[in-house]
Amino acid sequence: MSATLKPTIQAYLDILNHKIIPKLIASGFKPNLINAREALANVTKTLVTKTVDCAGVWDDTFNTQPYAVPVRIFHPRPEKALPVLIYFHGGGGAVGSVTVYDPILRRLAQTTQHIVMAIEYRLAPENPYPAGQIDAKNALLHWREVLDTRNIAYINQVSIGGDSAGGALCNNLVRNWDYSQQAIHAQILIYPSVDFCMGSESVQTLGQGYFLTAERMRWYFAQYFQNGEDYCHMSALHNPIHPQTPPTLIFTAGFDPLRDEGLAYAQKLRDQHITVQHIQYDDLIHAYLNLEDLCAEECEQTYMHIGNFLNRPNA
Numbered sequence: 001m002s003a004t005l006k007p008t009i010q011a012y013l014d015i016l017n018h019k020i021i022p023k024l025i026a027s028g029f030k031p032n033l034i035n036a037r038e039a040l041a042n043v044t045k046t047l048v049t050k051t052v053d054c055a056g057v058w059d060d061t062f063n064t065q066p067y068a069v070p071v072r073i074f075h076p077r078p079e080k081a082l083p084v085l086i087y088f089h090g091g092g093g094a095v096g097s098v099t100v101y102d103p104i105l106r107r108l109a110q111t112t113q114h115i116v117m118a119i120e121y122r123l124a125p126e127n128p129y130p131a132g133q134i135d136a137k138n139a140l141l142h143w144r145e146v147l148d149t150r151n152i153a154y155i156n157q158v159s160i161g162g163d164s165a166g167g168a169l170c171n172n173l174v175r176n177w178d179y180s181q182q183a184i185h186a187q188i189l190i191y192p193s194v195d196f197c198m199g200s201e202s203v204q205t206l207g208q209g210y211f212l213t214a215e216r217m218r219w220y221f222a223q224y225f226q227n228g229e230d231y232c233h234m235s236a237l238h239n240p241i242h243p244q245t246p247p248t249l250i251f252t253a254g255f256d257p258l259r260d261e262g263l264a265y266a267q268k269l270r271d272q273h274i275t276v277q278h279i280q281y282d283d284l285i286h287a288y289l290n291l292e293d294l295c296a297e298e299c300e301q302t303y304m305h306i307g308n309f310l311n312r313p314n315a
Contacts, residue, residue, distance in 0.1 A: 005255055006283040008294040013285070017209055031219070033125070037095040044100050044290045054106040060146045064138040067131070070120035071139065071146060072098045074109035081153035083185065085114040085310065086139055090164030090190075090287065092220030093132055094124045104289055108161075111303035112310050115154055117143055121169070128226040129234070136169040140182060159186040159246070159310055163289060164258070165220070167192025171236035171265065174245050184246040188306055191251060191258050191286050192265070195238070196221055196231035200260035210255045212286040217257065237265050247275035249309040251302060254282035279305055 005013070029035075056075035061068045075082070087108065089101040098105070098118045109116040121135035140160065147154050162170045167189040174187055198217060207214030221231060232238045248269055252262040259280075266278045281288065281298050292299045 004283060005285070006295055006298075009255075009283070009285055009288075009291070012291070012294055013209065013211065016211070033094065033223075036219075040091055040095050040287075040290065041097075041100045044103070047294060048103045048290060048292045050103075050292065050296070052103065052106045052110055054109050057106075058150065060150065062138060062142045062146060064135075064142055067122060067135060067138075069135045069138055070098075072102075072105070072118045072120070073146070073150075073152070074105050074116040074118065075152065076109045076113055078152070081155050082113060082115050083155040083157040083159070083310070084117060084143060084147075085109075085112060085188070086117045086119060086143060086158060086160045088119055088121060088136060088160070088162035088166030088169045090162065090166045090290075091123070092193075092217070093129070093165045093168070093224040094220055096123075096165075107299075107303050108306065112307040114159070114310060115147070115152070117146070124223040125226065129224050129229065132224075133169060133172060136173050137177075140173065140177070140184075157185045158182065159188065160184060161186075161188030161190070161306070162192070163190035164287065165193050165224075166190075168194065168196075168236070172234075175236055175239055175242045177242065177244075179242075179244040186310055187246045187248040188309070189248060189250045189262070189265075190289065190302070191253055191256050192262055193258060194236045194265040195258075195261035196225070196235045197238070199232075200258075200264065202260035203257045206255055206257045206259070210257065210285050212257055214257060237261055237268065241268060241272040241274065243272065245269065245272070245274045247309075248277075249306065250276065250278045251305075252278070252280045253284040253286055253288055254280060255284065256286040258286060277305075277309060 054074050056078040058073045089096045098120045105118045119139045122131040160170050250266045252259045269276045
């Protein structure tokens with residue numbers, strides 16, 4: 001791992017850790033669900049500012065039970081049939097939204113030349129586990145129906161992807177999936193959460209001062225799991241790998257508390273002979289896609305790697 005953070009990231013963290021957070025604490029700030037959701041929304045809006053066009057953008061809803069799952073469809077070339085990427089945003093299972101991730105999703109669609117279907121899965125604490133996981137499963141079961149109803153041409157090839165908690169939805173989906181219902185072309189995991197029991201060394205060494213903290217992770221998990229679930233039992237890292245797990249692309253960041261669990265999950269997949277590509281940005285932190293203006297080159301590379309992996313020949 002690189003010994004130093006990217007200078008722009010370091011400057012951002014210096015301001016955050018030594019000016020913004022102390023000032024908030026001094027003013028009587030108390031963290032709660034309102035400001036947690038605002039924080040991710042505000043940082044993304046402030047630091048993902050490059051405009052990316054997407055030719056077709058539509059909102060729709062899956063006819064699913066017990067919850068009709070909203071979806072936003074991003075189509076870079078509506079006149080052409082393209083493969084599909086179902087995407088689950090990050091945010092600890094409690095924050096984030098398709099609206100917050102809209103600029104990121106447009107980049108994904110444009111760079112990968114996929115129809116991106118962004119899922120507005122239910123969030124905790126209002127809807128704790130397994131609500132969001134059920135929504136993820138229903139999206140994978142019913143994605144064709146929305147496209148067919150809208151007469152959107154598509155190639156019958158679907159991949160799934162997500163960052164952070166969205167990655168957790170993916171890796172728990174693939175380990176329990178009935179592949180006779182639907183093949184999954186690929187799994188894209190961006191700094192994924194795969195170990196809810198927080199057992200890796202990087203959680204201990206990087207759990208404070210690097211944007212995502214161990215304290216915040218524990219708070220997220222307390223919102224998400226409200227029925228006495230065993231955190232380790234719920235974690236992809238501590239469960240068997242499904243032999244039909246699709247080829248998987250994993251991104252990690254060198255100064256991310258989730259780094260080591262992402263590395264361990266990649267190795268666990270390899271041990272079961274699953275095709276894996278792993279890319280690490282040693283000098284970046286968790287959620288770097290939401291901080292694009294501070295690391296534009298690495299974000300552009302990330303989208304390009306995703307496109308290359310999804311569109312790889314002979315896949």
